[in-house]
Amino acid sequence: MERDYLYRAKSEIQELYIISKINIGEGMVSKPHGGKLVKRLMSEKAKERTLEEKNSYIRISISERAALDLENIAYGIYSPLDGFLREDDLISVLNDMHLSDGLAWTIPIVLDVNEGNINFTEGDEILLCYNELPIAKMDVDNIYKYNKKEYAQKVFKTTDINHPGVANTYKMGDYLIGGDIKLINEIPNKFSKYTLRPEDTRKLFKKNTWKTIVAFQTRNVPHLGHEYLQKSALTFVDGLFINPVLGKKKKGDYKDEVILKAYETLFKHYYPKDSAVLATVRYEMRYAGPREAIHHAIMRKNFGCTHFIVGRDHAGVGNYYGPYEAQEIFKNFPDLGITPMFFKEFFYCKKCKGIVNEKICPHPMEDREYFSGTKIRNMIVEGKEPPEYFMRKEVYETIMSFENPFVGDE
Structure with a gap:
């Protein structure tokens, strides 16, 4: 009876998930965009x-x-x-x-x-x-x-x-x-041990028997909002593919090695070993907001992912795009071949005493602490440890082990 109950509960959750316009799909590693994985390597x-x-x-x-x-x-x-x-x-x-x-x-x-x-x-x-x-x-x-x-x-x-x-x-x-x-050749890659190609990830997903895989792109160190978002998505799929972008970044962004070490720390202490994979992609951000959100989804589709997390202001910069414009554009691409997972902005609520979003929290603005990358960055610059509801202590200590964790003037 207990197993039957759990099965019904899981089914109800999945039904709610589908109603919220995030289609779980049939459950298979996605086909490459266009139907065939390109390989243009000289013999x-x-x-x-x-x-x-x-x-x-x-x-x-x-x-x-x-x-x-x-x-x-x-x-x-x-x-x-x-x-x-x-x-x-x-x-x-x-x-x-x-x-x-x-x-x-x-x-x-x-x-x-x-x-x-x-x-x-x-x-x-x-x-x-x-x-x-x-x-x-x-x-x-x-x-x-x-x-x-x-x-x-x-x-x-x-x-x-x-x-x-x-x-x-x-x-x-x-x-x-x-x-x-x-x-003919690749440019030097000092993070080659973190590098996986689409052929590699597809084999890995198959070896892990993952039929549904959600990708999370990042160019930042993880805070609790990221972790909550990733684990919320992972609840509904077999595996999580965290795919940091390495390459040229703008001033003030975290350095590549800082991002990787911070995620290694998070994986070590807070992720089950058989449910998440960390691998990098070398790519220069365009900061094109909605258009780039679609591009990032296509890239992860080619890696073999079936789902892609699209958060607030994905691939945005400044105030050039609306806060959820990168989610809205997916309405124009119903046959993209990878399912977007949309999330509202998470925050810590002092009354709820947990990480929530506006859909499930009834409390006023004064009870909310929003995850601000700028705010957390300023704390780190000043040597102040962010509150425990903002960032894991272990992640903060990893960041602080670097003399200068940020990209400076070029």
Whole structure:
């Protein structure tokens, strides 16, 4: 009888969950976006031949962002992309948030170049190099101009130069080149032990017999609000995939090594070993709010996740987007192939004596302590331990073990 009761209780919870517009789904590791996991790695034999002949190729220098994008294309994190966007796809992404073949895609993955560096033509094969290291060979299918102001407005919903994504757009070259790539080398990765590719995660999820996996993206150290959100989502699926973003960040963000060590500490003390996985993705944030929320969901779909947590102001910066705009955009993508999990903002209620949200807490604002990344960051800067309802003591001590845990001026 006890087992029957528990089964009924679980069923009722799941029914409530579905009513709240978060579809649990049929329960299987998600198919890659577009149906096939892309793999664009040059064979060892071809790599050896290409490097021997490298002086016969036209070479262009690329940014760290482009090098990371190449890596994400090559390992299928950006499936179905085989390379950088051609003009027809860029126009379609900007105007319709879909590729020209109709598949959902919201963030332009493009390679920019200055006019003075275009010493090649469409149809050429070129080498893309980062700090003189050949990263990839590219078939140049398309060389085209674009309007930076239009690009910024459509991707970031603003042309304000104070928006980091807009500022980066205006620094880009005046031309874009599109075409397929083959990866030769990766840029150095000091966090390789934390790195898993979509092929790896899919095998791991299968080994763990997880049929439903919820992904959580982060670029911050964990506070109690994050933990509560993650564990709330984990209640309804088989496994939790915490996927910190490593790469260039804005001033004041936590350093990569701090984020990883903080999560290691949290995993050690507060997560069951068979229910959560920590692995990184190297990616430069665009801070594109709603559009980037969809992009992040697609990336985790390619990792094999079936669900994706979308919290308040996902991928936002400043006051450029509404607090739940990144959740609302998912209404336009009902067939995305990964189920978003939406959560209201959590806070600590002094009367409830626990972490709650506005849907379940009846008490006034003066009883609420909101999780503020800025507030917690200021406490850490001042050497003050955050209250126990804000951050785990062990996590705080891990952060404080670093002389300077924050990204500074570059």
